[in-house]
Amino acid sequence: MKKIIIDEEFCKGCGLCAEACPKQLLKIGSKLNKQGYPLVEIESSDQEKCVSCALCARVCPDVALKITKPEK
Amino acid sequence: MKKRLFVKGNEAVAMGALEAGCRYYFGYPITPQNDIPEFMSREMPKVGGTFVQAESEVAAINMVLGAGAAGGRVMTSSSGPGISLKAEGMSFMAGSEVPAVIVNIQRPGPGLGGIDVSQADYFQAVKGAGHGGYHLIVLAPHSVQELYDLTMLAFDLADRYRIPAMVLGDAMLGQMKEALVPHAHQLPEDLPPKDWAITGKGGRAKGNAVKSLYLADGELEAHNWHLHAKYAQLKEKETRFEAVGLEDAELILTAFGGAARIVKTAIAMARKEGLKVGLIRPITVFPFPAEIYRTATAKTPKVLCVELNNGQMVEDVRLSVDPMADVRFYGRPGGTGSLPDPEEIFAQICKHYKD
Amino acid sequence: MAPNEQTVFQRPSSLKEVPTHYCAGCHHGTVHRLVAEAIDLLDVQQQTIGIGSVGCSVLLYDYFDIDVVEAPHGRAPAVGTGVKRVHPDSVVFTYQGDGDLAAIGTAEIIHAANRGELITVIFLNNTTYGMTGGQMAPTTLPGQVTTTSPYGRDVTKEGYPIRVAELLAMLGGTAFSARVAVDTPKRVMEAGRTILKAFEMQVKKQGFAFVEVLGACPTNWGMSAIEANERVGKEMMDYFPLGVYKDITASG
Ligand SMILES: Cc1ncc(C[n+]2csc(CCOP(=O)(O)OP(=O)(O)O)c2C)c(N)n1
Ligand code: SF4
Ligand code: SF4
Numbered sequence: 256m257k258k259i260i261i262d263e264e265f266c267k268g269c270g271l272c273a274e275a276c277p278k279q280l281l282k283i284g285s286k287l288n289k290q291g292y293p294l295v296e297i298e299s300s301d302q303e304k305c306v307s308c309a310l311c312a313r314v315c316p317d318v319a320l321k322i323t324k325p326e327k
Numbered sequence: 328m329k330k331r332l333f334v335k336g337n338e339a340v341a342m343g344a345l346e347a348g349c350r351y352y353f354g355y356p357i358t359p360q361n362d363i364p365e366f367m368s369r370e371m372p373k374v375g376g377t378f379v380q381a382e383s384e385v386a387a388i389n390m391v392l393g394a395g396a397a398g399g400r401v402m403t404s405s406s407g408p409g410i411s412l413k414a415e416g417m418s419f420m421a422g423s424e425v426p427a428v429i430v431n432i433q434r435p436g437p438g439l440g441g442i443d444v445s446q447a448d449y450f451q452a453v454k455g456a457g458h459g460g461y462h463l464i465v466l467a468p469h470s471v472q473e474l475y476d477l478t479m480l481a482f483d484l485a486d487r488y489r490i491p492a493m494v495l496g497d498a499m500l501g502q503m504k505e506a507l508v509p510h511a512h513q514l515p516e517d518l519p520p521k522d523w524a525i526t527g528k529g530g531r532a533k534g535n536a537v538k539s540l541y542l543a544d545g546e547l548e549a550h551n552w553h554l555h556a557k558y559a560q561l562k563e564k565e566t567r568f569e570a571v572g573l574e575d576a577e578l579i580l581t582a583f584g585g586a587a588r589i590v591k592t593a594i595a596m597a598r599k600e601g602l603k604v605g606l607i608r609p610i611t612v613f614p615f616p617a618e619i620y621r622t623a624t625a626k627t628p629k630v631l632c633v634e635l636n637n638g639q640m641v642e643d644v645r646l647s648v649d650p651m652a653d654v655r656f657y658g659r660p661g662g663t664g665s666l667p668d669p670e671e672i673f674a675q676i677c678k679h680y681k682d
Numbered sequence: 683m684a685p686n687e688q689t690v691f692q693r694p695s696s697l698k699e700v701p702t703h704y705c706a707g708c709h710h711g712t713v714h715r716l717v718a719e720a721i722d723l724l725d726v727q728q729q730t731i732g733i734g735s736v737g738c739s740v741l742l743y744d745y746f747d748i749d750v751v752e753a754p755h756g757r758a759p760a761v762g763t764g765v766k767r768v769h770p771d772s773v774v775f776t777y778q779g780d781g782d783l784a785a786i787g788t789a790e791i792i793h794a795a796n797r798g799e800l801i802t803v804i805f806l807n808n809t810t811y812g813m814t815g816g817q818m819a820p821t822t823l824p825g826q827v828t829t830t831s832p833y834g835r836d837v838t839k840e841g842y843p844i845r846v847a848e849l850l851a852m853l854g855g856t857a858f859s860a861r862v863a864v865d866t867p868k869r870v871m872e873a874g875r876t877i878l879k880a881f882e883m884q885v886k887k888q889g890f891a892f893v894e895v896l897g898a899c900p901t902n903w904g905m906s907a908i909e910a911n912e913r914v915g916k917e918m919m920d921y922f923p924l925g926v927y928k929d930i931t932a933s934g
């Protein structure tokens with residue numbers, strides 16, 4: 256499942272989330288959004304490794320990330 | 328019989344404000360208007376209102392901006408240097424369409440100038456004082472009763488048109504004591520609701536914004552045309568003046584505020600001598616009562632404008648009169664020992680009457 | 683959302699769902715979100731009134747789903763005073779930059795604090811005038827190069843950066859004054875708690891509450907977002923230490 260949802264209209268590719276991720280799952284890719292900003296990416300295989308800690312989302316100045324976790 | 332009080336002009340302003348439902352006053356001390364904040368500090372708490380002595384006129388006008396934006400009936404008062412400091416705030420209020428009343432009890436300038444009678448701030452008042460090209464409603468009382476009545480009116484006009492209104496007095500009017508007949512304020516029933524006011528969304532679908540910044544294509548131009556239309560509407564509907572003895576006048580005197588008092592006495596002297604002299608006294612100096620000047624001078628071309636400055640309102644008079652009119656000026660800037668007496672103006676009437 | 687999912691983090695509802703005009707990595711966005719979270723947590727969106735200032739954050743009404751008044755440069759605390767006196771039960775906050783609050787608006791912030799106005803002030807200190815192109819601010823660090831201190835701020839001529847949180851803590855009317863930062867997840871969470879506290883104190887009518895947030899301006903610092911974010915911890919905190927400088931509700 257997708258634990259981290261990236262809103263491509265909001266992301267500005269600043270990279271602060273990638274710095275914050277303890278698992279280093281995020282990186283800035285080459286794809287651009289409508290405003291011309293490069294977008295943050297996560298390999299779909301890495302979604303599994305995400306621990307839903309939301310540290311990435313908390314430092315994101317653009318509120319571009321939504322984090323979920325599986326119900327226990 | 329109606330109750331008559333004997334009060335100072337400055338107090339009449341404050342009394343009129345309270346009667347009109349003003350419950351917020353923000354100000355900073357400056358001569359010759361200190362009776363207003365002093366009165367407010369004493370009386371506001373008794374009616375559950377707010378008095379704040381601000382740290383400066385800059386702060387005071389911005390408190391007024393906030394309280395007006397929040398929908399309150401709010402006032403500030405000051406003089407000369409203090410009105411200069413309020414200019415930026417008044418520009419924001421005009422741009423953001425925040426109603427409020429600003430009182431200027433004029434003193435002479437420029438700079439610190441003096442504390443006596445003067446009408447040196449006519450330009451400042453009718454041109455809006457601050458940047459960006461806007462107008463305030465400007466009411467020019469000439470008696471203690473009018474200070475009271477026109478302050479009340481200022482609140483209603485400000486609310487009706489969403490515009491800051493100024494009461495333009497002077498040290499003579501503010502400091503003198505005269506009979507005043509107080510009366511209940513009749514709040515007009517057709518004032519528009521303040522549905523634009525900042526109250527907290529309170530369930531509204533959209534938040535209100537009171538602002539003057541317009542960045543989108545064409546937005547600011549549209550806003551300025553909207554303000555312009557409001558000024559045109561004011562000219563059409565809210566122009567006020569007093570006209571006396573124009574029917575048989577050979578010479579029309581014109582003056583506003585404190586100067587008009589001296590002129591009235593001088594005209595009485597002239598009439599006694601058989602001189603046919605009339606008077607036009609603007610009560611609103613913005614909007615300026617242009618029409619009465621045009622029609623009156625079509626019949627009586629000679630006009631003498633008297634001001635307690637070096638010639639300011641005379642420019643508006645010249646723009647208003649019939650093209651064939653002959654507009655003359657007599658004035659003295661204020662300062663200690665510089666107030667003309669009625670005899671001095673009477674001498675001017677005699678001089679201009681003849682040639 | 684699938685039924686077996688639980689949301690851990692999402693946009694607060696007081697923040698409109700629109701992208702901001704801020705530069706990539708600008709901390710204004712982070713601080714906006716923390717303010718919106720505080721409003722949501724206290725459930726006061728319907729009675730909250732924002733006072734915008736002049737600086738990069740001038741478009742407050744575009745981003746917050748609340749009522750907003752625009753104030754002239756530096757005057758937000760005076761405008762907030764007027765609003766709060768008319769609506770004493772509303773929640774009024776100003777949002778100001780360092781040029782706005784610590785230069786042109788010095789008198790207004792000091793006197794609003796000293797009167798103990800029941801408002802909350804959020805102050806974003808990014809050591810520069812962001813909106814006008816990175817000129818020297820009262821908070822510019824000694825030696826810092828800006829567009830009007832091209833040789834670096836010379837304290838013998840240009841004075842010292844003003845520590846506003848400490849300054850306001852000295853005033854009788856101040857109930858709460860703190861400095862926080864948003865450069866690491868931990869500090870963001872601490873900043874969020876502090877901002878929440880500053881709003882809560884207003885709701886409880888405990889007094890004037892002030893939060894200074896150290897923020898990055900990557901554009902005018904001439905840095906990448908990541909470098910600018912690092913500068914906050916590496917350079918700013920030495921001069922502007924984080925901490926609570928006054929809290930009348932603290933015990934002991
Ligand atoms: C009276 C006045 N003077 C100057 C300006 C120009 N001005 C606009 S924003 C600004 C500085 C903003 O800096 P800051 O408050 O630090 O906000 P930032 O953009 O850094 O967030 C200045 C000087 C103005 N709008 N009004
Ligand atoms: S922090 Fe936000 S804006 Fe920056 S790269 Fe990550 S998701 Fe995009
Ligand atoms: S939620 Fe935590 S683990 Fe998952 S991507 Fe974000 S920071 Fe990394």
Ligand code: SF4
Nearest residue numbers: 704705708738812899
């Ligand atoms: S100029 Fe600086 S303060 Fe302004 S939006 Fe860009 S990064 Fe933020």
Ligand SMILES: [Mg+2]
Nearest residue numbers: 779780810812
């Ligand atoms: Mg700044």
